[in-house]
Amino acid sequence: MKEYRAKVDLTQGQLAEAVGVRRETIVFLEGGKYNPSLRLAHKIAEKLGATVDELFDFSDEG
Amino acid sequence: MKPKKSTIIAWAICIPLSVLEVYGLVRAKKMETQSLVWTFVTFTLVFVIFFFLIQRRGGEKVEKDERTMRIANRAMSYSWILSIFSVTAIMYFEEIEVLHMAVMQVLTVIAMIMSFSSIIIRAILSQKGDVD
Numbered sequence: 001m002k003e004y005r006a007k008v009d010l011t012q013g014q015l016a017e018a019v020g021v022r023r024e025t026i027v028f029l030e031g032g033k034y035n036p037s038l039r040l041a042h043k044i045a046e047k048l049g050a051t052v053d054e055l056f057d058f059s060d061e062g
Numbered sequence: 063m064k065p066k067k068s069t070i071i072a073w074a075i076c077i078p079l080s081v082l083e084v085y086g087l088v089r090a091k092k093m094e095t096q097s098l099v100w101t102f103v104t105f106t107l108v109f110v111i112f113f114f115l116i117q118r119r120g121g122e123k124v125e126k127d128e129r130t131m132r133i134a135n136r137a138m139s140y141s142w143i144l145s146i147f148s149v150t151a152i153m154y155f156e157e158i159e160v161l162h163m164a165v166m167q168v169l170t171v172i173a174m175i176m177s178f179s180s181i182i183i184r185a186i187l188s189q190k191g192d193v194d
Contacts, residue, residue, distance in 0.1 A: 021127035024188075028129065033191035037128055 001055050002030050004048040019043040032057075109177035129192065136193040137184035144179045145172055 005015055012030070016023040019040065028034035029044075036044070036056070045052045126134075152168055155161035163171070187193055 022130060025127055025129045028191035031191070034129055035192060040128060 001044070001048070004050050004055060005030075008048055010047075015044070015047060018047050106173060106177070109181070130188075132193055133184060133187040137180050137187055140183045141176055141180035145176050148172060148175050 005012070010018070012026045013023050016026045020043075021040065025034065029036060035058070038052075041052045041056055045055050048055065149168075149172060152161065152163060152171070156163065
């Protein structure tokens with residue numbers, strides 16, 4: 001997710017504001033410590049120009 | 063980062079109330095009902111203001127999102143369960159005559175358990191990032 005964010009040249013704060021969450025939430029998402037809702041995952045994917053599957057790994061190991 | 067005006071106001075109210083609360087606790091060493099009432103009231107006020115502070119910390123535009131809401135809800139649930147266990151324990155100890163507490167004392171203890179546990183559990187879960 002960090003790479004995709006860098007590609008569109010957005011900071012964590014800017015992405016957080018764009019999708020309506022706190023910056024901490026983006027930090028935890030990038031660190032793989034938070035499982036987002038489908039709605040949030042979709043919003044982020046849309047903003048970063050990627051698919052949900054490309055951004056997040058929902059397998060048990062991930 | 064310059065603190066928000068609301069944060070300064072909240073602290074200005076919170077600190078004197080905390081002092082008042084400690085005073086109440088000191089006076090309540092003999093568990094006088096009057097001091098316990100004060101402790102109970104001030105503690106509830108401190109908790110409410112502190113909760114307000116936690117919500118607004120960091121100065122971000124978004125104050126709460128799905129993650130913080132999920133954490134807050136889980137913290138409240140755990141806190142509620144802990145309180146139920148505490149009431150059960152108090153009732154049990156009362157029944158086996160190990161402990162004798164007045165209604166006001168029980169209320170104060172429960173208020174403290176509920177307030178402290180929800181703040182602490184919330185802090186722990188926030189540190190962790192998510193709830194399972």
